Amino acid sequence: MAAESPVRGVPPAPVVRQLRLVVEAADYEAAVAFFRDELGLPEEAAFSGEGDAQVVILDAGRATLEIANPAQKRMIDEVEVGRQVAPRIRVAFEVDDTAATTARLVAAGASEIAPPTRTPWQSLNSRLDAPAGLHITVFQELVTPDQGVATRDAESGRDGDN
Template sequence: MTADPPRPVVRQLRLVVEAADHEAAVAFFRDALGLPQEAAFTSEGDAQVVILDAGRATLEIANPAQKRLIDEVEVGRQVAPRLRVAFEVDDAEATTARLVAAGASEVAPPTRTPWQSLNARLDAPAGLHITIFEELVRPDEQAGTHVAEPGRDGDG
């Protein structure tokens, strides 16, 4: 009897974003959004990178119909590019206000979703379209609040 080969183990998801205005992007995500800085490196030719801790990472893969549905629920129209980054926060309204004050453009204000979260859409530095979301019910309570969506964390 042969054993199954070991499954690969992913230890971290790291999203690498090129930002023409590196300082402004770091200030927005580190200082305004509050992502703690883990490390920073500089190299020859003025190469710079700052690594920010974004908490637990998930990879949400949606088909085109789901992407359209999420845009309709959260914004009322199709706005998201192919890639959107979502951040779970404790207070979506206060965080949205803070990020708009720090230079983000509000695409849609915090909106209650059918999956019981409060989601806002912003265009942020570095050309990122982001969702700020606050879970309104505990994950163990969510099962009875909407149609089950296997694998969905609720960030939209």
């Protein structure tokens, strides 16, 4: 049963069940091998159709949509890379070991843009240019979400209870 809208006569907002990022890859096989086999995204489904049409759906775990204004995008590039490099869209993958994952992805053909770098928000991030023309971040959280809030609050002078 759908939730009722707080405003009478206005239908409730839709509930999004999944975020899918659809990427066209000229070298489909290389892109699938990189993201499925090297990065480790499990294959959820694959389909083919007329005219050699192919698609694979890879499970990337929990999805979020991060929307940043231009100043934030520039700041993240500066922290992670030291210069402006990211195109308008960058895909980020949380992993358990940034250094090992970065080394594996570079060996599989990615170009390292910046090595694993500790950020002020307490993650270890590397930047790569990957197959299918994607600019990616591989990141490892160095603290739990609760610890991260306490760290950011301490850096800003807040006591963490606000």
